[in-house]
Amino acid sequence: MKKDVLSNVHSDKLFEQVYDYLLERIRRGEWKVHEKLPSIRVLAAEFEVHRLTVFKAYQLLKQNRKVYVKDKSGYYVQPGSTLPLAAQQDPIVAAYVHESCLSEIHQVEAVYQFSKALLDPNLLPNRYFSEYVKKVFDIYPKVLGTYSTTQGDLELREALCRYFADKHHFDLTKDEILITSGSQEAIDLIARVLVKPRDTVLLERPTYSPAIDVFRRQGANIVPIDIYPDGYRLDQVEELMQKYKPRLFYLNPTFQNPTGYTVPAEQRKRIVDLAAQYQCLLVEDDPCPDIYFGEEPPPPFFAYDTTGCAIYIRSFSKYIAPGLSIAMVACRPSFMTYLVKAKSLSDSGTPLLNQKIFLHYFFSERMQQHLEKLRTALAIRKEIMEEELSATGWQWNSPAGGFNLWIKLPESTPMEGLLGKSMEQSITFVPGSICDPRRELNSWIRMSYSYLNELQLREGLRRFVSVFRQLSSGRKSDHL
Numbered sequence: 429m430k431k432d433v434l435s436n437v438h439s440d441k442l443f444e445q446v447y448d449y450l451l452e453r454i455r456r457g458e459w460k461v462h463e464k465l466p467s468i469r470v471l472a473a474e475f476e477v478h479r480l481t482v483f484k485a486y487q488l489l490k491q492n493r494k495v496y497v498k499d500k501s502g503y504y505v506q507p508g509s510t511l512p513l514a515a516q517q518d519p520i521v522a523a524y525v526h527e528s529c530l531s532e533i534h535q536v537e538a539v540y541q542f543s544k545a546l547l548d549p550n551l552l553p554n555r556y557f558s559e560y561v562k563k564v565f566d567i568y569p570k571v572l573g574t575y576s577t578t579q580g581d582l583e584l585r586e587a588l589c590r591y592f593a594d595k596h597h598f599d600l601t602k603d604e605i606l607i608t609s610g611s612q613e614a615i616d617l618i619a620r621v622l623v624k625p626r627d628t629v630l631l632e633r634p635t636y637s638p639a640i641d642v643f644r645r646q647g648a649n650i651v652p653i654d655i656y657p658d659g660y661r662l663d664q665v666e667e668l669m670q671k672y673k674p675r676l677f678y679l680n681p682t683f684q685n686p687t688g689y690t691v692p693a694e695q696r697k698r699i700v701d702l703a704a705q706y707q708c709l710l711v712e713d714d715p716c717p718d719i720y721f722g723e724e725p726p727p728p729f730f731a732y733d734t735t736g737c738a739i740y741i742r743s744f745s746k747y748i749a750p751g752l753s754i755a756m757v758a759c760r761p762s763f764m765t766y767l768v769k770a771k772s773l774s775d776s777g778t779p780l781l782n783q784k785i786f787l788h789y790f791f792s793e794r795m796q797q798h799l800e801k802l803r804t805a806l807a808i809r810k811e812i813m814e815e816e817l818s819a820t821g822w823q824w825n826s827p828a829g830g831f832n833l834w835i836k837l838p839e840s841t842p843m844e845g846l847l848g849k850s851m852e853q854s855i856t857f858v859p860g861s862i863c864d865p866r867r868e869l870n871s872w873i874r875m876s877y878s879y880l881n882e883l884q885l886r887e888g889l890r891r892f893v894s895v896f897r898q899l900s901s902g903r904k905s906d907h908l
């Protein structure tokens with residue numbers, strides 16, 4: 429029977445094969461959330477393996493929060509372990525569909541989109557931008573008739589080397605840069621190249637939600653590291669690196685999404701040392717270092733790295749030109765070879781036209797002046813949001829940059845109800861649980877101040893607070 433699913437030629441240990449098989453069945457929804465799973469005895473007989481093998485598989489499922497144990501009566505399916513219902517209904521699709529929690533929220537049409545950590549398009553110098561597009565066609569008349577190289581346009585990579593050498597003293601060559609179509613692609617490529625099932629990946633808690641989805645899809649054993657307004661607890665970082673020997677630590681240390689927190693320079697240096705000591709790669713995602721409201725943030729981890737453990741992903745998409753979707757990865761040549769191969773399997777290079785437009789636009793003097801205006805405009809929008817929420821009693825740390833407010837609502841807030849009622853009022857926000865590798869943080873939400881204009885911000889927030897109050901007073905009267 430099922431023993432056929434456990435292969436003799438497979439390099440994984442027997443209990444790991446049982447783990448993979450059970451996990452796949454859980455994901456497909458063969459057992460519902462909170463449903464009891466077959467006993468160790470039954471499965472051992474089914475697989476024709478020792479009971480200890482099944483026990484070890486269950487222990488790993490428990491450790492990875494796919495199952496939980498209740499009153500010593502057996503193992504039960506943990507919420508969040510199964511695929512969304514739509515995928516489960518079609519067993520063929522279920523094998524291929526993966527979660528993408530944030531994009532599901534973004535697909536909701538709403539007037540007051542506090543869920544979008546994107547820039548209001550009116551804040552970009554659109555007319556100036558289109559002048560540049562015309563200029564690019566004059567400079568490169570054959571640009572539409574040519575592919576880029578897979579690694580990216582040489583002229584752009586050379587310009588980026590000079591830019592980072594000036595800005596952060598990066599010691600980089602053009603061969604250590606890969607141009608990608610947004611940093612989302614970069615995270616995906618890195619995960620494909622580095623992470624195989626059960627490799628441990630450290631993620632901040634909370635973190636950028638699509639990163640959880642990508643590393644989960646790879647079958648990673650995800651271990652969260654808490655992030656606080658003043659960074660990480662270094663003893664926790666060291667303990668987890670020592671205990672799990674993780675493959676990588678994915679981090680977003682500058683105006684973090686969703687919290688807005690920034691990891692201080694001393695911690696960055698120390699974490700680079702720890703990563704070198706425990707041979708853990710640091711994958712730093714840096715989509716908005718220029719959006720600061722006071723002091724400039726500290727240099728990226730990459731600037732402190734001398735052993736090659738840091739990989740730097742820099743997006744130029746969010747506030748430079750979202751429509752071009754340009755990002756880059758900087759890493760050492762040994763790893764770059766694998767990344768370029770992976771990129772060639774997904775496309776044969778980021779569109780050349782986009783790269784050339786970006787090259788001329790980003791390095792222009794006007795763009796640099798524009799960043800100054802952008803910081804002021806976003807600082808004002810953040811203040812408006814804080815002002816509108818000031819009477820609510822909700823808690824947040826005022827971010828020193830970025831696009832989001834990470835807000836703690838009262839513990840008793842019924843999050844699903846709040847999201848549903850808000851959507852009825854054409855309001856969206858990001859529930860904290862989807863930013864949490866543990867799918868907890870149920871009383872937190874992410875609200876972005878970057879996408880809506882000042883009037884929409886005020887109006888949307890007033891409506892949102894009113895939805896919240898109605899829901900809370902309804903609940904109170906239910907209890908009377």
Ligand SMILES: Cc1ncc(COP(=O)(O)O)c(C=O)c1O
Nearest residue numbers: 610611612636680685715743745
């Ligand atoms: C932390 C983080 N990483 C990656 C991305 C994706 O960026 P891109 O548009 O370059 O794919 C975002 C966008 O919101 C982000 O906040």
